[in-house]
Ligand SMILES: [Fe+2]
């Protein structure tokens with residue numbers, strides 16, 4: 001399943017396309033990697049941008065080089081208020097002012113007020129899980145940072161995308177599974193595990209499996225050791241992330 005030097009990977013996720021357009025890990029050498037995360041999701045009938053990385057100029061350039069049209073975005077989903085996830089918001093809205101934005105209530109209320117006037121529709125998510133579109137859900141805002149994850153309900157299982165998973169990646173997986181009663185076909189994004197040791201990571205890998213996670217793609221703030229250990233633990237069901245990675 002892992003093809004070295006090929007940015008395209010198959011993950012049996014029923015025709016949706018996930019494109020990592022901003023990441024501190026490299027994958028496609030023609031793109032710029034900077035600290036942060038953003039993923040463009042192509043689904044039947046809609047295109048969603050999950051987070052915006054730290055820098056709008058680099059985000060837009062990366063999308064362009066990947067052949068992705070930023071003006072055609074229908075939705076911008078923002079996970080949490082950290083700089084490395086919200087830095088490109090302004091650039092994205094400038095290119096696609098007609099989009100719907102789904103933001104956590106942990107963003108500054110003054111920022112939310114300004115954003116409301118800048119996009120077609122702004123939905124602000126609180127601590128409760130919420131349906132935000134056809135087969136699309138937010139886990140609701142979790143933890144002290146106030147972070148939401150995106151859940152896509154597909155025939156083959158759930159696709160869950162996290163920004164940093166500050167509340168704990170197992171808690172995010174558990175909530176997604178509990179919300180919809182289905183296993184997780186793919187868990188992708190920042191897992192925030194760079195300070196965890198070998199023993200703790202082994203427990204987390206087991207815990208994710210017990211929460212019904214079949215495949216994972218840990219990137220951004222997941223940590224090098226976590227990526228190596230999960231690659232060994234999940235084998236062919238581990239996917240490498242990095243900017244330019246395409247998973248479908
Ligand atoms: Fe982050």
Ligand SMILES: [Fe+2]
Nearest residue numbers: 080082164166
């Ligand atoms: Fe963060």
